[in-house]
Amino acid sequence: xxxxxxxxxxxxxxxxxxxxxxxxxxxxxxxxxxxxxxxxxxxxxxxxxxxxxxxxxxxxxxxxxxxxxxxxxxxxxxxxxxxxxxxxxxxxxxxxxxxxxxxxxxxxxxxxxxxxxxxxxxxxxxxxxxxxxxxxxxxxxxxxxxxxxxxxxxxxxxxxxxxxxxxxxxxxxxxxxxxxxxxxxxxxxxxxxxxxxxxxxxxxxxxxxxxxxxxxxxxxxxxxxxxxxxxxxxxxxxxxxxxxxxxxxxxxxxxxxxxxxxxxxxxxxxxxxxxxxxxxxxxxxxxxxxxxxxxxxxxxxxxxxxxxxxxxxxxxxxxxxxxxxxxx
Amino acid sequence: xxxxxxxxxxxxxxxxxxxxxxxxxxxxxxxxxxxxxxxxxxxxxxxxxxxxxxxxxxxxxxxxxxxxxxxxxxxxxxxxxxxxxxxxxxxxxxxxxxxxxxxxxxxxxxxxxxxxxxxxxxxxxxxxxxxxxxxxxxxxxxxxxxxxxxxxxxxxxxxxxxxxxxxxxxxxxxxxxxxxxxxxxxxxxxxxxxxxxxxxxxxxxxxxxxxxxxxxxxxxxxxxxxxxxxxxxxxxxxxxxxxxxxxxxxxxxxxxxxxxxxx
Numbered sequence: 001x002x003x004x005x006x007x008x009x010x011x012x013x014x015x016x017x018x019x020x021x022x023x024x025x026x027x028x029x030x031x032x033x034x035x036x037x038x039x040x041x042x043x044x045x046x047x048x049x050x051x052x053x054x055x056x057x058x059x060x061x062x063x064x065x066x067x068x069x070x071x072x073x074x075x076x077x078x079x080x081x082x083x084x085x086x087x088x089x090x091x092x093x094x095x096x097x098x099x100x101x102x103x104x105x106x107x108x109x110x111x112x113x114x115x116x117x118x119x120x121x122x123x124x125x126x127x128x129x130x131x132x133x134x135x136x137x138x139x140x141x142x143x144x145x146x147x148x149x150x151x152x153x154x155x156x157x158x159x160x161x162x163x164x165x166x167x168x169x170x171x172x173x174x175x176x177x178x179x180x181x182x183x184x185x186x187x188x189x190x191x192x193x194x195x196x197x198x199x200x201x202x203x204x205x206x207x208x209x210x211x212x213x214x215x216x217x218x219x220x221x222x223x224x225x226x227x228x229x230x231x232x233x234x235x236x237x238x239x240x241x242x243x244x245x246x247x248x249x250x251x252x253x254x255x256x257x258x259x260x261x262x263x264x265x266x267x268x269x270x271x272x273x274x275x276x277x278x279x280x281x282x283x284x285x286x287x288x289x290x291x292x293x294x295x296x297x298x299x300x301x302x303x304x305x306x307x308x309x310x311x312x313x314x315x316x317x318x319x320x321x322x323x324x325x326x327x328x
Numbered sequence: 329x330x331x332x333x334x335x336x337x338x339x340x341x342x343x344x345x346x347x348x349x350x351x352x353x354x355x356x357x358x359x360x361x362x363x364x365x366x367x368x369x370x371x372x373x374x375x376x377x378x379x380x381x382x383x384x385x386x387x388x389x390x391x392x393x394x395x396x397x398x399x400x401x402x403x404x405x406x407x408x409x410x411x412x413x414x415x416x417x418x419x420x421x422x423x424x425x426x427x428x429x430x431x432x433x434x435x436x437x438x439x440x441x442x443x444x445x446x447x448x449x450x451x452x453x454x455x456x457x458x459x460x461x462x463x464x465x466x467x468x469x470x471x472x473x474x475x476x477x478x479x480x481x482x483x484x485x486x487x488x489x490x491x492x493x494x495x496x497x498x499x500x501x502x503x504x505x506x507x508x509x510x511x512x513x514x515x516x517x518x519x520x521x522x523x524x525x526x527x528x529x530x531x532x533x534x535x536x537x538x539x540x541x542x543x544x545x546x547x548x549x550x551x552x553x554x555x556x557x558x559x560x561x562x563x564x565x566x567x568x569x570x571x572x573x574x575x576x577x578x579x580x581x582x583x584x585x586x587x588x589x590x591x
Contacts, residue, residue: 073468074467074468077462095490096470096471096487096488096489096490096495099447099454099458099470099471099506100458100468100469100470100471100487102455102458103424103454103455103456103457103458103459103462104458104459104461104462104468105462106425106459107425107428107459107462107463108462112425112551112552113424113425113453113455113459113552114453114552115453115454115455116453116454129555131560132453134346134450134451134557135339135341135346135355135450135451136341136450138341138345138346139346139347139348139355139557139558139559140557140558140559140560141554141555141556141557141558142554142555142556142558143552143553143554143555144552144553144554144555145551145552146551146552149551184467185466185467185499185500185503186467186468186469186497186498186499186500186503187497187498187499188495188496188497189484189496189497189498190496191489191493191494191495191496192486192493192494192496193493194491194492194493194494205588206584212342230584230590238509238510239342239509241510242509242510244510244513248492249492251492254490255471255488255489255490255491255492256491256492257491257492258491262587262588263584263587263588265584270341284583284584284587285566286580286583286584287566291345293345293347297565297566297568298565298566299566300565300566301566301567302566302567302568302569302580302583303565303566303567303568303569304568304569304576304580305568306573306576310573311573311576311577314573314574314577315577315580315581318577318578318581319581322581
């Protein structure tokens, strides 16, 4: 079996949640593997992360360089090409950094590339079989990947459950001297923090969340009326923001906000993983969708197959009636 | 600025329910509605807007077959100056690296300052843009949600990172950017617009025109192959309410109240 490396991102001295998930993925590829973690950065933050990860990785490769204080994928790719032995498997989380780094890394290491992997189905000789999702999660696919000259694999966040294991005391190996000269055609300037918006959806107990199924901007009012009746806020999935029907601050998902309501009413939302990633705290999830095959029904607690544009106004009317009765 | 936008024709997930075929080894492709991959359409719109500001030309290209010409014409109707169909039997079965290798050969036939792709295809892996950049040794940025031309040598780009935050960078030209959906509002294309470009020739490029080593592309060179499709059994799924609409509404409100949502 090829040696397995895991690239772990970190922020403010804390390793990304993917650290444990990538370890679980590596173990599923090869139960006998002792994967090596690679951490890049600079200063005390980097040392802190390395020392934490020693508890779960037998070997932690530390790459310290001022130029890597901010994770620039092009610089990190060049560093990895210089230190990772040919033929290795490299795992990285499938989020904005992994998407930036991994495809180019596979080219420069002449290895196979598979992205956004949800599961490992098995290995036969040099053929690794993995599971991916396509078409917004409507179907899954088995994909065969020839790892004879190594592989770069991005792993979907949340897909692999961290393993329970007793902490041990791994070794930190300083690889900083081996990374070569780092220059990049892309230079980080600054991070612009998202605008807060008029409504903070992360603070509501009930969310009436709308997706592509709302069909047009004028129909957002239908969801707003229901939200007003329920004392809820309206949130949405990515296509609604892309179409400029709602502000970005209302978007739930990995590229939007993380929410923790008690009740989440998913209206016309198909249930893409990037959307679900923004829903935390296991809320009671009710899905209304006219497509009975929508992936959202696989994760919802309760599902209703109906036309939103008719169902929601009737639901709103019923809430008003109940309120009127209660007020008497 | 000379801009190349690499596009793909894919089954439209907003128009189709994707199901498995009877053999279970592929999706059911009969009667599927195809369209341009959504993110690719945003990429073309972005290219058109850049050219409107700083001048230049937009070329749209796709690696595929005859059926794919329709999306090139659609994007030409939007305003792209040229459409190119990159097609050859030898390209069939290419994996992401194979497609990137073909596109590299095409890029080297031209003189592009900027190459755009959509961030991801419906059935793809957010891979070709980053691979193409690495093959060309061009800088790359993924998930781009704004582009500003600084001068003829570099751009200022924003990437979508976690929590809706934006990472701003400067990037040297020529470069490859993968474009995130929502970066702009793609213009509408009517039938009339498509008719107007119907007679413009769409040149095709194959192995001879690209002078490509056929052993580096196609099924034989692919290290990554889809084996089959399947529908996973994920947990137990939702309890489906199957009463009348009124009954479903009553039940739903009962449940919401029980979960502490109604006060």
